[in-house]
Amino acid sequence: MAPPSNPSRLCVKNWLLNENSLWHSKTPMARQIRSPLARLASSIQAMQERHQERHRPSGFRFAFADSVDFLQPRHWDLVAEQGGFFLRRDVLRAIEIHGAENVTHRYALIYRDAQPVAVLAAQMVSITGKHLRPERRNEKGNLLKQALGPAAKIAASNVRERLLVAGNLFSWGFDGIAFAPGEEPAEIWPGVAEALYRIRRAERLLGQTNLIMVKDVTTRQTGLEALRRFSYRPLETEPNMVLEIPAAWRSYDDYLAALDAKYRRNARDQMKKLAEAGCALEPLTELAAHGKRLHELYLAVHSHAPIRLVTLREGFFAALAAAAGNDFRCTVARRGEEILGFITAIRDGNTAIGYYIGFDREAAAAGLPLYLRLLHTTVADAIAWRCQRLSLGRTALEPKAALGAKPEPMSVWLRHRVPTLNWMMSGLLGAVPHSEAPERSPFKARAADGVTEGAGPDVTSL
Secondary structure (H helix, E strand, O other): OOOOOOOOHHHHHHHHHHHHHHHOOOOHHHHHHHHHHHHHHHHHHHHHHHHHHHOOOOOOEEEEEOOHHHOOHHHHHHHHOOOOHHHOHHHHHHHHHHOOOOEEEEEEEEEEOOEEEEEEEEEEEEEEHHHHOOOOOOOOOOHHHHHHHHHHHHHHHOOEEEEEEEOOOOOOOOOOEEEOOOOOHHHHHHHHHHHHHHHHHHHHHHOOOOEEEEEEEOOOOOOHHHHHHHOOEEEEOOOEEEEEOOOOOOOHHHHHHHEOHHHHHHHHHHHHHHHHOOEEEEEOOOOHHHHHHHHHHHHHHHOOOOOOOOOOOOOHHHHHHHHHHHHEEEEEEEEOOEEEEEEEEEEEOOEEEEEEEEEOHHHHHOOOOHHHHHHHHHHHHHHHOOOOEEEOOOOOHHHHHHOOOEEEOOEEEEEEOOHHHHHHHHHHHHHOOOOOOOOOOOEOOOHHHOOOOOOOOOOOOO
């Protein structure tokens, strides 16, 4: 069959599909040679079907707001309770006010008739070159990095992008969407997709938003294949490192007793080094009085991150502590009156979260094990809260694996505004590399069940 003389998009698609039907009546060799064109025709047809579905109302009803306080509180709480700590209105309010300057917040209640079936907390982040490169000075790298450095800085400085995130850029995990009890997520995801589409379109007054991301999906989320119909594609990221907490652990000493000799000795050595340097670990409750110092220590760590989409304001930790109440803890490392490091922990149901950390880099470079020792305090917090697991995030995979944490796969689902780029992105995302967690076995035999063999409990405390 000859190609159409007037190659409109519809004519080309129909011609390709007709050719496809003829190929199946030809020889296997011909089908093999021409199958890429047939696949292209099928892809075009699927793209057009997805385009039509995206522009067809999902049948849900919506309430949108620029602040969580503008929505019906009872309806939000009814659904958000299923989503946990970071969907609480008091926590969202603290993040709205004290989060980052380049983030605006958008919310949606999704209804079937008059019944709320889902909530969405989304964030619109403006990204420039400064968010995509570390702030390290006088870096020593190889000659190639030094030679290409100026060009890389120029390229990054030209970046101006807006990203719509269904989730929370101030945490990790599935913290931006929750479904009402008894609802089937696969049936509600089209409503979430429509809500995100409406938010993106409404934001055109402030600038074009090209990319939408559903953030930090794990195996516990279901029905996500429904998003493929709206041209979302998954991208696996670094895993969340999770330490399971056996019920038999009643104190940090029980955790130490579960470690094998090498790892228990390392933990003791960390305590000894801090004690010999005149340092002590203690809880901090008056965060507002020390807000400036905490922010300095946070920036000392944050500024070394290769990508920093958001930077917390100075009052963030005090505001979050006030909103969280007994579900928030802050531990500091002091030397005299000076705070050399801090770490925060959050209780989210039966999960404890080792949250933000900051420490004095000069003191750490001098040999003080601030990071590792502070990391261990989150284990003590998780056990004291009687949590079943400790979530430690997806950075510094090696020390968290040495703590006993195991990787929990996470992914994001992405959609570009331009359909053609979505089609290209589906093939490119699979080639994006990410770090893998190392294999470590710090526990004695049977310690994973809370039963240890050998020596009795270690009585060393924090």
